[in-house]
Amino acid sequence: QKEVEQNSGPLSVPEGAIASLNCTYSDRGSQSFFWYRQYSGKSPELIMFIYSNGDKEDGRFTAQLNKASQYVSLLIRDSQPSDSATYLCAVTQRPRGGFKTIFGAGTRLFVKA
Amino acid sequence: DGGITQSPKYLFRKEGQNVTLSCEQNLNHDAMYWYRQDPGQGLRLIYYSQIVNDFQKGDIAEGYSVSREKKESFPLTVTSAQKNPTAFYLCASSIPSRTGGSYEQYFGPGTRLTVT
Secondary structure, eight states: OOSEEEOOOOEEEETTSOEEEEEEESOTTOOEEEEEEEOTTSOOEEEEEEOSSEEEEETTEEEEEETTTTEEEEEESSOOGGGOEEEEEEEEEOOTTSOEEEEOOOEEEEEEO | OOOEEEEOSEEEEOTTOOEEEEEEEOSOOSEEEEEEEOTTOOEEEEEEEEETTEEEEOTTOTTEEEOOSBTTBOOEEEOTTOSOOOEEEEEEEEEEOTTSSOEEEEEOOOEEEEEO
16 A cells, blocks of 8 residues: 555546545554645645645635545645646655655646636 | 755766756755656655755665755765666755644755666
């Protein structure tokens, strides 16, 4: 079992729809959760982070965390073609000696105009 | 402007040659990281450093070396011992989080290395 799992996609949604991206993780001790957006050929860009169970909203983005289910998701409302990218889920664990961030392989999102 | 710079953007080398990738940050971040990304895959941690003059191996350190002589700089050397060096290399840095429990990492633009 991978430590951080994402559906590779592509996930295709029409412009204006809600895109729902999901991520599961294996370590119950994971403390912090991040979503990065990566355009093709570019480096990842941090878009959301969440530490506590529940929802966190920032503009069109909502991150949802359920630690009991070891599940984190990202909702993108009013999806735009410019949202087309790969979305990486990252989870920070705290093994002895410091922090360790594990990245999922990413979900490709395609927003159709 | 604060940020992380990596140079060069594209790098071509012959097999058997060592090559050093540059990473500089002016964000005053304590921690710095090197990742490798292969097509269709997530980021894999090569090395990280939480403080000057100290660094630890990540998950795929074999064939790589680093140094951290200055807070701002964390160069990565890809040695001839690295069997499959062609990849997209990403440098990142981070600050302690507000909760004291995690790090939000910020990435440089990356260096795409091709070894033939």
